[in-house]
Ligand SMILES: *[C@@H]1O[C@H](CO)[C@@H](O)[C@H](O)[C@H]1NC(C)=O
């Protein structure tokens with residue numbers, strides 16, 4: 001018997017060793033866990049502009065969905081939680097990076113229908129106001145785009161992505177505080193109460209719903225149920241399409257079934273722009289990516305560091321940024337649909353020699369008249385939503401979606417529950433003609449940045465013309481100025497409007513404001529800071545997710 005003892009001993013020692021290894025592993029694991037800042041996630045995250053929709057996206061990921069599934073579900077949800085921003089009557093641009101680094105852009109922004117008002121651009125507002133009226137409705141690309149993205153990158157069944165939103169639309173949601181606040185704005189209230197939107201957003205007395213009311217979308221729930229069962233074709237060739245076209249006709253619009261049928265999703269290679277050690281993937285024109293890249297490449301040359309925010313240097317940093325933004329305004333007319341205008345509109349905006357030439361024209365001690373920046377007057381816009389998603393498999397999705405201005409052109413389709421876009425007004429002051437099938441230029445810029453060390457930043461924004469400022473400043477704050485993602489997004493922005501007036505978000509550093517005035521900048525009194533940035537970042541195995549608190553957003557992950 002004694003002969004077996006050494007074996008037994010060995011067993012004990014082995015078992016002991018295994019235990020010790022297990023304990024060490026556990027300790028290391030918790031240590032690594034502790035290495036992630038609190039509030040960050042280990043596996044995946046969704047940053048939409050409401051907590052409800054971030055959670056809808058996260059639930060889809062936890063049910064085995066991909067980042068693409070999560071993004072689509074979160075966007076569908078956003079169409080009821082922030083119906084003023086986006087919906088299936090609009091269009092999107094989505095940048096997708098797969099695990100091995102291939103980056104594609106799915107562009108399903110709205111297009112000009114075959115028949116449109118011949119002198120459309122004569123209807124462009126000359127001051128800041130909403131473009132209402134059926135002449136501004138572009139062919140909605142939203143669902144055909146989701147369908148294409150889902151076909152390529154989806155893991156869950158199509159219908160599954162609609163389930164949470166159908167339930168919310170049917171059962172109703174507590175009036176979202178952001179929306180309640182917006183509806184209370186006298187301008188918006190008037191706008192909604194006088195339009196067909198009142199069917200959804202007003203009570204029996206035909207006055208807008210308040211913050212304690214329940215918001216329901218019964219017709220939209222029916223529509224989504226059909227699309228969930230039958231696929232996007234129900235919209236483009238089926239009953240939903242016919243109903244929608246009938247409603248558009250009733251308002252005097254020109255869209256036809258043929259326009260819906262022939263809508264094509266554009267799948268393109270992303271533009272990849274180096275920013276030092278970081279590669280930035282942007283959507284090509286007519287998206288706003290090239291303008292964003294132009295500003296960031298100009299700023300890269302000023303070698304910003306955290307100390308660029310100290311004392312007088314902070315004034316210089318913002319002065320250089322404002323100058324870059326003014327030159328960017330001078331370039332806006334080079335953003336147009338390349339399919340209709342030849343390929344060469346915006347290539348120079350990421351060309352290093354052009355960037356260097358412009359940077360030399362930025363002087364540290366002064367600003368200039370508008371002619372110096374070659375600015376032609378254009379108009380500014382507000383609206384839109386953005387969702388950033390990163391999943392466990394390393395798929396990254398950056399999705400910006402819109403119906404253009406607040407509630408689009410305030411045209412509601414009673415047969416389908418769909419709110420229609422007024423996207424064609426994006427041509428205003430940025431083009432001299434429009435052509436059937438053309439996409440209007442956009443500020444939308446869903447971005448994915450990757451660092452040499454393997455870090456990923458999935459980021460984008462909403463707020464119309466303010467998208468560029470909001471996203472550019474967030475990226476600068478995060479990459480170069482030493483801020484964490486939350487602070488980078490929360491920092492008050494400076495917005496250079498289309499007339500090159502400089503506008504400060506409430507809370508902006510007063511001493512910097514005063515210093516900038518001395519450098520000759522003219523100040524505007526822009527009141528509509530609807531800039532919102534939502535981002536997900538992965539670094540050293542930790543995922544930080546931030547939804548902008550400006551829109552009361554909260555992100556979700558696990
Ligand atoms: C990423 O996309 C490229 C190009 O389509 C493909 O070759 C590669 O296999 C993809 N990687 C993954 C992980 O799917």
Ligand SMILES: *[C@@H]1O[C@H](CO)[C@@H](O)[C@H](O)[C@H]1NC(C)=O
Pocket residue numbers: 203204205
């Ligand atoms: C409608 O107006 C009446 C009279 O002003 C008021 O008593 C009632 O509460 C209102 N109903 C709703 C749903 O707001």
Ligand SMILES: *[C@@H]1O[C@H](CO)[C@@H](O)[C@H](O)[C@H]1NC(C)=O
Pocket residue numbers: 363365366
């Ligand atoms: C700014 O600096 C340049 C050269 O550095 C100088 O020529 C110019 O006069 C200065 N302008 C102002 C307004 O101080």
